[in-house]
Amino acid sequence: MASKPSIPKGTRDFSPTEVAKRHYIIQIIKNNFEKFGFxxxxxxxxxxxxxxxxxxxxxxxxxxxxxxxxxxxLAKANATHLENKDSTKLTASISEKALRYDLTVPFARYVVQHQNEIEFPFKRYQIQPVWRADRPQKGRFREFFQCDADVVGSKSLWQEVELVQLYDTVFSALGLEGVTIKINNRKILSGIADVIGASDKLIDFTVALDKLDKIGEDGVKKEMMEKGISAAAILKVQPLFHFTGTISEKISQLSVLLAESEEGMKGVEELRFICDNVMKLGLSNSTLDLDVTLARGLNYYTGAIFEVAPPKAVAMGSIGGGGRYDDLTGIFGLKNMSGVGVSFGLDRIYLVIEELNLFPETVTATSKALFINYGDAEAFYGLQAIQKLRAAGIKVELYPDNAKVAKQFQHADKRGIPFAVIAGEQEIASDTFVLKNLISGEQRTVDFESLKQDLLRS
Structure with missing residues (x-):
């Protein structure tokens, strides 16, 4: 007996309902990307x-x-590497291509390769799958979609302002209220490390600080000391462990803390510009919050850092993130090409909307009506009407087989199709149709125009 087929771990099949819901999210993200000029x-x-x-x-x-x-x-494989089972060196001779890990590096390659065709600043969006040989777990897959929007060729902080607005606009369109858009700045983290005399331990310092909400103040201090950060240095950053207040108040506190750091003060001024203008312009359903513990992408981001937290009613990690990078294309030889971008976490957004029951019923709506098949003559009569109904934008279909009527009604019920259209010899002779509501059981005889109007209204 043949074994039951399966799919690789970390990948998924999506049902028609799931695909419809994913397309709903993607379409809203896509539409708003384009509204913002991407x-x-x-x-x-x-x-x-x-x-x-x-x-x-x-x-x-x-x-x-x-x-x-x-x-x-294996024909071109290095014999020595093969004999020594040196997989790292062997891979280079037997594999010249790889599945993309993210959309950012391919985008950088695209910009460099097409730089003479691109009009800068270049605002691009990309919604495509990526692959990672990661250990599968809840919310983490080996194949998943990324939804990215980036601007390259401009250092203007107005781009950051607009990206905050983009987040707010998308999540408002999805019906998500209570989303928190967290912001920090890489220069501020560098400034703090500089002020406390721990510039050489920037990564250790920020990684520990980023765990404040998970392991608490004592846990963070302990980890910092284990990494060789002195007690005196930790004392200087004591205010960060109780960093509260409005954004303006937080920025004022940072101005005092970072007064002796040129790099840190640059970060403060950048944050002030972004936050002041976002607050003046206003947000619909989201909240902007300055979070000095936010430390994503330290080896990558050079300015603003973003992370989006879902509504507090849902236990879920971040549903978006991004930031400013000053040398995206430098890895391919094109220097001084500053950019800023954000990403939407499609899979997590899906789970949040599902948990909050925010998907509109229309998202998964199937056909409006099923035409019952009584034979070839009746099927042809029905398809003539179906052709005109589809032209009017109405989803209808014909049951393909001349099966028992009970089976056809059962099919409509399982598919969630609300109406059946019945047309036998009598209806063909009178150029009419019987429209049956499969929920209430009510039915009536109508001409084509009435049939169309009833289905449009339903």
């Missing part, structure tokens, strides 16, 4: 290995799916 691009699902490798650190490189060369891939 243009769509697409890049190949796989890149040359040299494009991807070395761009994500040692851990990231390990998670990249490599593609074996076609044909006899």
């Amino acid at each position: 243009q769509p691009i697409e890049t190949p699902s796989f890149e040359n290995s040299e494009t991807l490798m070395g761009k994500y650190g040692e851990e990231g490189d390990r998670l990249i799916f490599k593609i074996l060369n076609s044909g006899d891939y």
